[in-house]
Amino acid sequence: xxxxxxxxxxxxxxxxxxxxxxxxxxxxxxxxxxxxxxxxxxxxxxxxxxxxxxxxxxxxxxxxxxxxxxxxxxxxxxxxxxxxxxxxxxxxxxxxxxxxxxxxxxxxxxxxxxxxxxxxxxxxxxxxxxxxxxxxxxxxxxxxxxxxxxxxxxxxxxxxxxxxxxxxxxxxxxxxxxxxxxxxxxxxxxxxxxxxxxxxxxxxxxxxxxxxxxxxxxxxxxxxxxxxxxxxxxxxxxxxxxxxxxxxxxxxxxxxxxxxxxxxxxxxxxxxxxxxxxxxxxxxxxxxxxxxxxxxxxxxxxxxxxxxxxxxxxxxxxxxxxxxxxxxxxxxxxxxxxxxxxxxxxxxxxxxxxxxxxxxxxxxxxxxxxxxxxxxxxxxxxxxxxxxxxxxxxxxxxxxxxxxxxxxxxxxxxxxxxxxxxxxxxxxxxxxxxxxxxxxxxxxxxxxxxxxxxxxxxxxxxxxxxxxx
Ligand code: HEM
Ligand SMILES: *[C@@H]1O[C@H](CO)[C@@H](O)[C@H](O)[C@H]1NC(C)=O
Numbered sequence: 001x002x003x004x005x006x007x008x009x010x011x012x013x014x015x016x017x018x019x020x021x022x023x024x025x026x027x028x029x030x031x032x033x034x035x036x037x038x039x040x041x042x043x044x045x046x047x048x049x050x051x052x053x054x055x056x057x058x059x060x061x062x063x064x065x066x067x068x069x070x071x072x073x074x075x076x077x078x079x080x081x082x083x084x085x086x087x088x089x090x091x092x093x094x095x096x097x098x099x100x101x102x103x104x105x106x107x108x109x110x111x112x113x114x115x116x117x118x119x120x121x122x123x124x125x126x127x128x129x130x131x132x133x134x135x136x137x138x139x140x141x142x143x144x145x146x147x148x149x150x151x152x153x154x155x156x157x158x159x160x161x162x163x164x165x166x167x168x169x170x171x172x173x174x175x176x177x178x179x180x181x182x183x184x185x186x187x188x189x190x191x192x193x194x195x196x197x198x199x200x201x202x203x204x205x206x207x208x209x210x211x212x213x214x215x216x217x218x219x220x221x222x223x224x225x226x227x228x229x230x231x232x233x234x235x236x237x238x239x240x241x242x243x244x245x246x247x248x249x250x251x252x253x254x255x256x257x258x259x260x261x262x263x264x265x266x267x268x269x270x271x272x273x274x275x276x277x278x279x280x281x282x283x284x285x286x287x288x289x290x291x292x293x294x295x296x297x298x299x300x301x302x303x304x305x306x307x308x309x310x311x312x313x314x315x316x317x318x319x320x321x322x323x324x325x326x327x328x329x330x331x332x333x334x335x336x337x338x339x340x341x342x343x344x345x346x347x348x349x350x351x352x353x354x355x356x357x358x359x360x361x362x363x364x365x366x367x368x369x370x371x372x373x374x375x376x377x378x379x380x381x382x383x384x385x386x387x388x389x390x391x392x393x394x395x396x397x398x399x400x401x402x403x404x405x406x407x408x409x410x411x412x413x414x415x416x417x418x419x420x421x422x423x424x425x426x427x428x429x430x431x432x433x434x435x436x437x438x439x440x441x442x443x444x445x446x447x448x449x450x451x452x453x454x455x456x457x458x459x460x461x462x463x464x465x466x467x468x469x
Pocket of ligand 1: 108123124125142187275276279281283351352407408409410411413415416417418419421422
């Protein structure tokens with residue numbers, strides 16, 4: 001079921017496009033500079049079009065499929081998923097080649113319907129000068145210098161979330177999604193745009209419901225509703241921009257977009273604002289949900305985190321003195337828990353690229369137009385770099401991991417510009433969660449689902465109780 005969801009959500013639309021294009025272009029006669037033919041990477045392609053989709057589907061857990069392949073063929077292998085010829089890479093060196101040193105040869109690739117829904121001018125889909133321009137604006141808005149002042153505002157969002165869960169059975173993932181959405185909106189719009197924010201949230205939620213639906217744009221379908229909400233979102237962002245142009249600027253993402261000599265159009269800004277919300281929300285919420293689970297399952301680790309956070313709480317003058325950026329820099333144990341959670345859970349199991357020309361890698365040919373998938377999860381679970389890889393053990397991060405063996409935020413030109421903000425909001429929430437609340441996970445709750453990110457089963461239903469009660 002999980003793999004099926006992954007397939008429907010992520011692979012199917014991409015792959016259908018592939019099957020159609022693939023008909024026109026058979027794998028070109030491979031040739032290197034010397035004129036000598038290069039072999040394709042090893043691997044089996046299965047039946048044309050259907051390829052190995054069935055094995056991926058029937059392996060229940062897509063990660064098992066990838067791991068099995070890697071054991072058989074090594075760190076670079078080819079496969080065929082519904083007409084889509086793919087090269088999967090799962091060594092640090094190969095990931096570095098694709099994402100960092102030869103990034104210009106591999107462009108990001110998404111299904112057209114997703115591009116249309118998020119906004120075709122959003123950062124993920126770009127390459128070259130426009131991408132570099134956007135990246136400068138996004139990176140400066142989420143740099144440590146820019147986000148350090150927002151610690152108190154993030155803290156009040158965290159406290160508000162925790163109070164709303166107190167004593168009730170909640171779906172941890174859904175609650176974490178709300179928290180991550182509120183922090184994302186704060187970092188994009190600052191604290192002043194409140195009058196538009198409620199409607200913006202509602203439209204965003206409608207958009208999200210349609211995101212994984214069949215891309216059929218007929219009245220009544222989820223996809224149609226999502227496209228309508230998408231248009232309304234563009235209008236709301238345009239209103240916010242107009243209001244903002246009249247006033248002083250802040251230090252949020254919108255300010256970064258507006259305070260720019262090569263001005264972006266309103267449509268470009270809207271596409272990127274919506275894109276950032278999308279990139280920020282399920283990712284951060286999934287990691288937070290896994291943290292709750294892993295800490296619940298490892299009482300000695302939880303105790304070490306509580307000790308660290310209580311020490312920080314004690315060092316403050318009074319119990320309601322706000323947290324500072326400097327406090328968050330002292331949360332070393334909690335930071336290692338975040339790292340180990342991201343390694344074990346590897347919520348983004350892989351990413352997609354497409355070769356823009358025939359590329360040679362270590363004597364193999366990667367033909368133009370083939371998809372290339374760096375498999376983050378396989379790299380993070382390699383026993384060569386992480387002994388007993390399935391064991392949750394934050395102490396392994398007392399030593400910094402080797403380059404390109406641990407890439408929860410990717411690497412290179414498209415790596416995550418929101419990584420400092422993501423870590424900050426996780427630290428702030430866990431400071432209050434572990435010092436003020438208790439929760440317990442039980443064996444019956446173990447299990448993983450994919451939707452499309454790996455997640456504890458059913459989003460981890462949980463009761464958080466205030467320690468004073
Ligand atoms: C723990 C939470 C997060 C994880 C694990 C994560 C992971 C990633 C990864 C792996 C990529 C690169 C994908 C690729 O190379 O194909 C990425 C890109 C991106 N992320 Fe994050 N992310 C997280 C949170 C955030 C947050 C909070 C924001 C914004 C505030 C954000 C904004 C972005 C953007 C805009 C991109 C696209 C960058 C580009 O294409 O140049 N992410 N993220
Ligand atoms: C990204 O790649 C560069 C160049 O290989 C490397 O120095 C750096 O450590 C890598 N980053 C991560 C997170 O592995």
